[in-house]
Amino acid sequence: MIEFHPLAPALGAEVSGVQLRAPLPAAALERIREGLRRHLVLFFRDQAIGPADHLALAEAFGTPTPHPAYPHVDGFPAINILESTPERPTKIDTWHTDMTFLEAPPLGSILRARELPEVGGDTMWANLYAAYDGLSPGMRRYLEGMRASHSFAHGFRHSLAEPGGWERLGPAVRANPPIDHPVIRTHPETGRRALFVNRLFTTHLIGVPEAESAAILAFLFDHLETPEYACRFRWRTNSIAFWDNRATLHRPINDYHPALRRMERITIAGERPR
Numbered sequence: 179m180i181e182f183h184p185l186a187p188a189l190g191a192e193v194s195g196v197q198l199r200a201p202l203p204a205a206a207l208e209r210i211r212e213g214l215r216r217h218l219v220l221f222f223r224d225q226a227i228g229p230a231d232h233l234a235l236a237e238a239f240g241t242p243t244p245h246p247a248y249p250h251v252d253g254f255p256a257i258n259i260l261e262s263t264p265e266r267p268t269k270i271d272t273w274h275t276d277m278t279f280l281e282a283p284p285l286g287s288i289l290r291a292r293e294l295p296e297v298g299g300d301t302m303w304a305n306l307y308a309a310y311d312g313l314s315p316g317m318r319r320y321l322e323g324m325r326a327s328h329s330f331a332h333g334f335r336h337s338l339a340e341p342g343g344w345e346r347l348g349p350a351v352r353a354n355p356p357i358d359h360p361v362i363r364t365h366p367e368t369g370r371r372a373l374f375v376n377r378l379f380t381t382h383l384i385g386v387p388e389a390e391s392a393a394i395l396a397f398l399f400d401h402l403e404t405p406e407y408a409c410r411f412r413w414r415t416n417s418i419a420f421w422d423n424r425a426t427l428h429r430p431i432n433d434y435h436p437a438l439r440r441m442e443r444i445t446i447a448g449e450r451p452r
């Protein structure tokens with residue numbers, strides 16, 4: 179029996195009663211889908227599964243989509259390796275929704291912990307519905323119909339500034355020009371409205387003077403990062419997090435350098451935000 183144990187009032191639940199080995203029965207997949215709609219991010223413990231099981235789980239929810247900048251697991255181009263090492267510490271230390279620089283950002287991501295620091299390296303998630311609901315009626319009206327620009331080059335600017343950064347990431351920058359999305363999106367399954375901007379990739383509001391755009395976005399980013407909209411997860415080896423990327427943002431906590439942290443992630447193709 180698959181059960182959900184909420185981690186915080188805002189979002190997040192630990193799931194008991196399932197091993198994520200392929201093939202999962204249709205009833206189990208339906209229960210996970212239901213849990214995801216309700217809790218937005220699900221956490222599974224002690225999942226000593228192989229990459230083929232990880233892939234099969236993702237494929238049960240849609241089409242895995244490779245990342246333009248990250249390496250992948252041998253033989254599994256859809257499984258990206260997110261690694262922070264003493265020599266190459268991670269540079270992602272900002273709240274974000276995955277890959278919003280795409281015309282159709284992922285509907286979700288499934289992240290598995292492979293190697294972890296003794297302590298540290300938690301991840302936080304936040305609820306974009308709660309962030310929308312927490313805006314004043316006036317601010318919601320102001321943002322209605324507004325669009326914002328999202329940029330790969332902005333999100334990866336620190337990597338680009340490194341020696342060899344442009345050689346490595348230039349093709350991805352050219353393949354992913356800035357794209358705009360609605361600031362308020364409607365979730366295609368729940369019909370709920372979500373505040374869809376993020377500090378990592380969103381650069382400006384379209385059709386708004388620069389100073390106004392910067393001030394409004396600064397407010398929205400701070401608002402999205404309200405602790406009451408968030409949960410925090412402590413990983414163990416073989417913990418898996420599966421989140422709805424259309425209704426959440428997340429942030430890795432980079433408090434463990436120089437320890438090694440190695441994760442494997444599959445993102446699942448989504449639809450154009452509306």
Ligand SMILES: [Fe+2]
Binds near residue numbers: 274275
């Ligand atoms: Fe991410």
